[in-house]
Every structure is written in C-alpha cells, then in structure tokens.
Amino acid sequence: MSETHAGTHAALMEASPFGIQSKKLAMWLFIASDAVTFGAVLFGYSFLRVGSLDWSYPFKFSPSIINAFIMTVILLTSSLTMLAGVFAAKAGNKARCLAWMGVTMLLGAIFAILHLREWFHMFDEGWGLFKNPLGGSADFGAGFFGITGLHLTHVVSGVIALAVVALGYNSGRLDKNHVETTSLYWHFVDFVWMFVFPIVYLMNAAR
Amino acid sequence: MNDTQAAVHHHVAPQGFIRKYVFSLDHKVIGLQYYGLALLAVFIGMVLSWLMRLHLGWASLPIPGLHFLSANGAPGNIMTPEYYLSLMTMHGTIMVFFVLTNAPFAGFGNYFLPIQVGAADMAFPRFNMMSFWVTFTAFIVFMLAFFVGDGPPLAGWTAYTPLSSVGGTSGPGEATGQTLWAISIALFCVGQLLGSLNFITTTLDLRTKGMTLARMPLSTWAWFVTACIGLLAFADLLPACILLILDRAFGTSFFNPAGMVVSDQLLKYSGGSPLLWQHLFWFFGHPEVYIAIIPGFGIVSHILCANTRKPLLGGTRVMIGCIIALGFLSYMVWGHHMFVSGLNPFSALLFSVPTLIITIPSTVAVLMWVGSVYGAKLRFNTASLFCLGFISVFISGGISGFFLAQPSTDIFLHATYFVVAHFHFVMAVAAIFGIFAATYFWMPKMIGRMMNETLGKWHFWLTFIGVYCIFMPMHYLGLAANVRRYSAFTDDFLIPLIPVHKFITIAALLTGAAQLIFLWNLFYARFWGPKAPDNPWEATSLEWSTPSSPPPFDNFGGKQIEVFHDAYQYGGAGAKDYVMQTDPASVPAD
Numbered sequence: 001m002s003e004t005h006a007g008t009h010a011a012l013m014e015a016s017p018f019g020i021q022s023k024k025l026a027m028w029l030f031i032a033s034d035a036v037t038f039g040a041v042l043f044g045y046s047f048l049r050v051g052s053l054d055w056s057y058p059f060k061f062s063p064s065i066i067n068a069f070i071m072t073v074i075l076l077t078s079s080l081t082m083l084a085g086v087f088a089a090k091a092g093n094k095a096r097c098l099a100w101m102g103v104t105m106l107l108g109a110i111f112a113i114l115h116l117r118e119w120f121h122m123f124d125e126g127w128g129l130f131k132n133p134l135g136g137s138a139d140f141g142a143g144f145f146g147i148t149g150l151h152l153t154h155v156v157s158g159v160i161a162l163a164v165v166a167l168g169y170n171s172g173r174l175d176k177n178h179v180e181t182t183s184l185y186w187h188f189v190d191f192v193w194m195f196v197f198p199i200v201y202l203m204n205a206a207r
Numbered sequence: 208m209n210d211t212q213a214a215v216h217h218h219v220a221p222q223g224f225i226r227k228y229v230f231s232l233d234h235k236v237i238g239l240q241y242y243g244l245a246l247l248a249v250f251i252g253m254v255l256s257w258l259m260r261l262h263l264g265w266a267s268l269p270i271p272g273l274h275f276l277s278a279n280g281a282p283g284n285i286m287t288p289e290y291y292l293s294l295m296t297m298h299g300t301i302m303v304f305f306v307l308t309n310a311p312f313a314g315f316g317n318y319f320l321p322i323q324v325g326a327a328d329m330a331f332p333r334f335n336m337m338s339f340w341v342t343f344t345a346f347i348v349f350m351l352a353f354f355v356g357d358g359p360p361l362a363g364w365t366a367y368t369p370l371s372s373v374g375g376t377s378g379p380g381e382a383t384g385q386t387l388w389a390i391s392i393a394l395f396c397v398g399q400l401l402g403s404l405n406f407i408t409t410t411l412d413l414r415t416k417g418m419t420l421a422r423m424p425l426s427t428w429a430w431f432v433t434a435c436i437g438l439l440a441f442a443d444l445l446p447a448c449i450l451l452i453l454d455r456a457f458g459t460s461f462f463n464p465a466g467m468v469v470s471d472q473l474l475k476y477s478g479g480s481p482l483l484w485q486h487l488f489w490f491f492g493h494p495e496v497y498i499a500i501i502p503g504f505g506i507v508s509h510i511l512c513a514n515t516r517k518p519l520l521g522g523t524r525v526m527i528g529c530i531i532a533l534g535f536l537s538y539m540v541w542g543h544h545m546f547v548s549g550l551n552p553f554s555a556l557l558f559s560v561p562t563l564i565i566t567i568p569s570t571v572a573v574l575m576w577v578g579s580v581y582g583a584k585l586r587f588n589t590a591s592l593f594c595l596g597f598i599s600v601f602i603s604g605g606i607s608g609f610f611l612a613q614p615s616t617d618i619f620l621h622a623t624y625f626v627v628a629h630f631h632f633v634m635a636v637a638a639i640f641g642i643f644a645a646t647y648f649w650m651p652k653m654i655g656r657m658m659n660e661t662l663g664k665w666h667f668w669l670t671f672i673g674v675y676c677i678f679m680p681m682h683y684l685g686l687a688a689n690v691r692r693y694s695a696f697t698d699d700f701l702i703p704l705i706p707v708h709k710f711i712t713i714a715a716l717l718t719g720a721a722q723l724i725f726l727w728n729l730f731y732a733r734f735w736g737p738k739a740p741d742n743p744w745e746a747t748s749l750e751w752s753t754p755s756s757p758p759p760f761d762n763f764g765g766k767q768i769e770v771f772h773d774a775y776q777y778g779g780a781g782a783k784d785y786v787m788q789t790d791p792a793s794v795p796a797d
Contacts, residue, residue, distance in 0.1 A: 014418050022408050026404055033403075130458045138460060183493060
C-alpha cells in the first residue's frame with residue numbers, strides 16, 4: 001500500500017514496536033523459525049559426526065572444494081545483487097530493480113545447477129542417502145544430501161519466489177515492500193549457506 | 208501493518224455456508240473449529256484411557272466389543288500387551304497435540320486474542336484458515352492409524368527411537384501406523400507454525416489505539432508468549448519427524464545404531480544414534496508442555512481478576528514477567544527428560560539447575576494467585592472454581608516436580624507411575640482445568656448463551672475430587688516402584704499394588720462419566736440456554752465491549768475503539784466497581 005494509507009491507519013492503531021509492515025514482520029518470524037529447523041538438522045548432523053568412529057572425508061580440493069567455493073562466491077554475490085535491486089526499488093527505479101532481480105535469479109539458478117552437477121557426480125561415485133562407497137559411516141550421505149537438499153529446496157523456492165514477485169512488481173500488483181520482504185528470505189538462504197559450507201564441505205575435506 | 212489492515216477492512220462478511228462455517232477466514236469461527244476438534248479428540252482420548260484403566264485393574268476381564276476395534280490387538284476382547292501400548296500411544300498423542308495444544312492455545316487464542324487487542328481479525332486470515340485445516344488433516348491421518356493393517360503405533364507419544372524408526376520388525380503398529388504418526392505430527396507442526404506466526408504478528412501489529420503492550424490482558428500475553436514458544440518448538444519437531452520418516456521409509460539411519468538386533472534379526476543400519484531423537488524431540492517436547500500450560504496461566508489470571516474484583520496481587524507486570532521467564536526457561540531444560548538415557552552425569556546436573564530455577568517464576572505466579580484470592584470477596588462461579596482447581600492441581604503436580612528435577616532421585620522414580628502422576632497433574636489436568644475455566648467464562652460470549660451454573664458446580668466438584676482420586680495414589684505406586692507402560696502386573700512385588708489400580712480405575716471411570724455433565728451443559732446451553740448479556744461477568748477487557756454475544760463479524764461493529772487503561776481496573780467504591788478498557792473515565796480509587 002502507499003505511504004498515505006499507512007498514515008491514515010496509524011492514527012487508529014497502536015504503533016508496532018518494530019515499526020515495520022506485518023508481512024515483513026512475518027518474514028522475520030519465518031526466518032527465526034526456519035533458522036531453528038536448519039539448526040536442528042545441523043545439530044543432528046554434528047551429533048552423529050562427533051559420535052562416529054569411521055567418518056569419511058571425501059572432498060578433494062579439486063574439484064569438490066573448488067566447486068563449493070565457487071558456489072559460495074556466486075551465492076554471496078547474489079545477495080549483493082539482491083541488495084542493489086532493493087535499493088533500486090526504494091529509489092523508484094523499477095527497470096533497474098527488475099534487472100538486478102533478474103541477475104539474482106540467474107545467480108541462484110547457476111548455484112542450483114552447480115550443486116546438482118555435484119550431486120550427480122557423487123551419485124556416479126556411488127554416494128547416496130544411505131550409501132558410502134568409501135566404506136565409512138553411511139550417515140555421511142544422509143547428512144550431506146539431507147542438509148544440502150534442504151538448502152537447495154530453499155534456493156529453488158527462493159528463485160521461484162523472486163520470479164513471482166518480479167512479475168507482480170512489474171505489473172504493479174506488488175510494491176517495493178514485497179521486493180524487500182522477499183530479499184530478506186534470499187539473504188537468509190545465503191546466510192545459512194555460510195554455516196552449511198564449512199560444516200558440510202570444509203570439515204569433510206580429504207585429509 | 209498498513210497492508211494487512213487494509214485487507215482486514217476490505218473483507219466483508221461471507222454469505223455462503225461453506226465460506227461462513229467451513230473454510231471460514233473469520234478468526235472466531237476458526238477458534239470454534241479448533242475447540243470443536245479438541246472436544247472430539249478429548250472424548251476419544253478419554254475413552255482410550257478408560258480402556259487402559261480397565262485392563263490395568265482387571266487384566267483378564269474381557270471388554271465387550273474391543274475386538275471390533277482391533278481383531279489382532281484384542282482377541283477374545285482382552286487386549287494384548289502390545290495393544291495396550293498402542294492405546295497408550297494414541298491417548299498420549301491425541302491429548303498432548305490435539306487437545307492440550309488445540310483448545311487453550313489455538314482455540315481460545317484464535318477466538319479472543321484479536322478481540323482482546325481490538326483487532327477486526329488476525330493479521331493473516333488465510334494462514335489462519337490453512338492452520339486449522341492442516342491440523343484437521345493431521346488429525347484424520349492420525350486416526351487412520353486405528354484402521355491400518357497392524358493397528359496404531361506403540362512407541363508412546365514421544366516415539367522413542369529405535370523402536371519407532373526401524374519399521375515393522377519392532378512390533379505391531381510399527382509399520383504403517385508409526386509412519387502415519389510421523390506424517391500426522393509433521394503436518395501438525397506446519398499448522399501450528401502458521402498459527403504461531405499469525406498470533407505474534409497480530410499481537411505486535413494490530414493493537415488498537417491506546418492498547419500498549421503493557422495494557423494487554425494477561426490472557427493475550429500468555430497466548431503471545433505461547434506463540435513465541437511454538438514458533439521455535441514446532442520448527443524443531445518438523446525436521447525431526449522428517450528425519451524419522453527418512454529412516455523409516457528411505458533407509459537412512461539417523462536414529463539407528465550399527466549392529467542392532469531386533470526380533471532376532473541383524474538390521475543393516477550403521478552410524479545413527481537413538482539419543483539424537485531424544486535431543487531433537489525433547490527440545491520440542493519440553494517447550495510443548497509449556498505451550499499446554501502457559502495459556503492456563505493467562506486464563507486463570509484473567510478470570511481470577513474478574514472474580515476477585517481486584518488486580519492481581521503484586522501487579523500485572525510481575526505476572527507478565529513470570530510468563531516470559533517460563534517461556535524462556537522452557538528451552539533450557541530438555542535434558543531433564545533424559546537423565547536415565549545415558550547422558551553424562553555432568554550434563555544431568557547442567558539440566559537439573561535450570562529445571563529447579565523454573566520453580567521460581569512458577570511459585571511467584573502461584574503466590575500471586577493465592578494472595579489475590581486471600582481476603583477477596585471471591586465470586587464463586589464455576590469459572591472461578593476451576594481457576595482454584597487449576598492452582599490446586601498445579602501446586603500438587605509442581606511439588607512432585609522437585610523430586611524429578613534431581614537426577615539422583617529421578618534415577619529411581621523415572622519411568623514409574625510417579626512420573627505419570629506428575630505430568631498428568633501439572634500439565635494435563637491443570638491445562639484441562641484452564642480449558643474448563645475458560646469455557647465457563649467465555650462460552651456466553653462465544654455461543655451467546657449462558658451455561659448452567661448448578662450443573663457447572665457439580666461438574667467441578669466431581670472432577671476435582673475425581674482427579675485427586677486418580678492421580679494421588681499414582682505417587683504411591685511410583686514410590687513402590689510400579690513401572691509405567693506395563694499392561695499387567697504379574698511380578699511378585701507388583702501384585703499387592705493391584706487393588707490401588709482398581710481404585711484408580713473406578714475413579715477414572717466415574718470422573719470420565721462426570722464429563723458427560725459438562726457435555727450436556729455445553730450442548731444444552733448452545734441450543735436452549737438463556738441468552739447471554741454483553742458483559743455477564745462485569746469484566747473490563749475488550750471482548751466484553753463487543754456490541755453483541757457472539758460478536759459481529761468484524762468484532763466491534765465497524766466502530767473504532769480506543770483503550771484508556773489496562774484490563775484490570777476493578778475495585779471502585781461506587782455501585783459499579785469496574786472501569787471498561789474503552790471507558791475514558793478515571794480509575795476508581797481504593
């Protein structure tokens with residue numbers, strides 16, 4: 001809604017302690033909740049890893065760690081481009097915002113493709129949800145595919161959400177606040193990756 | 208705020224039956240739907256407890272018709288030990304999830320939280336509708352477990368692994384039944400997450416002019432804190448259930464250790480840990496019992512103030528502090544459920560200390576209620592009686608908590624009837640008493656008709672005496688080392704305890720039968736009760752400022768209301784001893 005709308009209603013309402021839209025607050029609450037979900041899964045993975053006697057360390061520097069590193073750079077860059085999109089939207093420059101959102105979606109899609117390529121490469125090597133070709137704990141596969149699968153689901157949902165919001169913003173059905181709220185989700189997905197990358201990749205580098 | 212406000216202002220009262228009563232966006236209808244679902248569930252759960260109690264008292268007595276429920280589980284109408292466990296699992300899950308979460312939090316919270324903050328509806332009415340229907344689907348999926356091949360699961364409401372995670376080899380009900388359990392609870396989590404998100408946003412963003420956070424009624428505060436707990440707790444159980452489903456259906460072994468032999472079969476799992484489930488489950492499970500009880504704290508405080516005609520002793524803000532402290536501490540103590548699970552003894556100590564610290568806000572709250580009643584001209588109606596009952600059973604259950612919070616005594620008492628007595632008093636019966644108090648207090652507003660006070664008082668006294676007859680002897684059983692989850696007592700040292708079990712069974716049957724009085728009272732009032740006035744209890748909060756009972760579609764008849772005081776301005780000297788929140792008049796002097 002427009003700024004004037006907020007103005008007329010503000011007189012009838014008690015101020016929100018955070019002074020933000022309900023939808024934005026709801027997104028923050030969702031992020032808090034989702035953080036617990038990721039926390040639970042990462043805790044479970046770490047708990048099993050610490051207790052394991054025969055953990056596998058499969059990721060060679062080349063290509064796995066390099067690939068994951070490139071994915072990390074891409075995802076972090078996409079946060080920057082998303083930010084540029086939000087700034088453009090706030091400045092009222094719709095075309096530039098849509099362009100930046102497009103770049104963000106592209107980077108998200110590249111991340112997903114690189115990730116899936118890695119997955120299929122691992123499937124070929126014999127890895128699976130409960131398969132370990134190195135003969136160590138089968139929990140590596142369960143943890144790896146479980147956590148990265150959860151994250152990848154978030155990335156793909158994020159790209160779809162960005163596409164829906166970009167279309168709505170283009171047609172005028174949605175406004176700059178929707179862009180910003182969606183960007184919160186996108187940044188969260190990037191933020192979670194900063195936990196997934198070291199815990200799942202770096203700590204399992206071949207030694 | 209502006210977006211959703213605009214949306215709320217725009218939507219008009221729906222006309223068709225489906226939109227009005229089934230897929231309704233109205234928080235009041237959704238609240239009643241949750242309440243109705245809880246009512247259905249509580250009677251199913253109660254009948255299950257009757258079946259279990261009958262078997263515990265008279266193990267060889269056939270229960271006529273039981274074999275219709277399960278031919279394998281009850282050949283000759285006598286339940287097998289496994290079927291006893293299945294009934295226990297269904298009883299626990301139904302009661303904890305579909306009754307103690309649905310009624311006090313989702314039911315009454317949905318109905319009254321928006322009204323008490325002066326809003327026309329929840330912040331996200333569509334999420335609200337989804338929340339109920341996802342929960343309803345969860346209930347249907349769960350009840351299907353009764354009718355699948357080998358019956359309902361038997362791993363308890365806590366679904367401890369590896370019993371729950373290895374599939375059909377571990378016992379009857381552990382094939383399809385346990386999978387249905389996990390799917391149902393995962394759905395339930397989604398429903399409650401949507402609800403919690405809605406409650407928090409509504410409380411923070413949709414308060415009417417003048418309704419500062421400190422002026423919100425205590426019931427609203429309790430629902431708000433409960434929603435904050437639920438938002439995090441269910442977000443933890445959801446992935447736990449998904450991992451359980453992965454273990455059961457996709458061959459992973461998150462919860463299954465290597466070299467496990469079940470039913471003389473070596474299972475091909477490796478690397479998992481059954482303790483992981485306990486950590487994930489209880490990180491949800493302990494906050495869950497606060498989700499059940501904290502709305503009771505708010506409801507009892509709210510109703511006691513209206514019936515003692517004065518604010519709480521010590522002040523509303525202290526109670527708000529207690530509720531917030533309980534909500535926070537509920538996340539610090541999950542390990543006290545795992546004292547005998549093989550935790551490091553130092554970890555046990557680490558969980559024991561915050562568990563004992565929880566007694567501080569609990570005790571402060573109890574002292575505030577007792578102190579408020581002391582010397583007050585208490586109006587003895589059914590609602591206030593159930594509040595007193597709540598305080599009584601909460602104290603009784605709380606005291607046994609001291610013994611269980613100590614790892615040294617818990618090692619002996621764990622998994623005995625002492626624990627059964629403790630949690631039934633402190634969370635189950637106390638929360639149910641909160642629900643009853645809320646029902647007698649708010650039903651006039653919700654259904655527009657008064658409930659019968661005489662029947663209500665009969666209901667209270669029979670229930671109150673009944674629950675003490677059921678659960679007090681269980682402390683004795685526990686101290687005599689009567690383990691829980693046994694379907695019959697054939698060990699030498701348990702045989703002398705059977706008469707106690709018979710007494711408990713009779714008490715449970717009678718107390719259960721007394722609930723029919725309540726059911727009759729509720730249904731009679733709904734259709735033939737005397738019409739309720741707008742403010743039958745002379746209370747001050749916004750739900751009593753609505754222009755009719757039940758309130759119109761937008762709650763306040765299109766009127767913009769303004770709030771001038773907190774909700775507990777009672778005790779003036781004049782003929783009218785209270786000031787409505789919407790009344791700009793000054794506060795009465797003592």
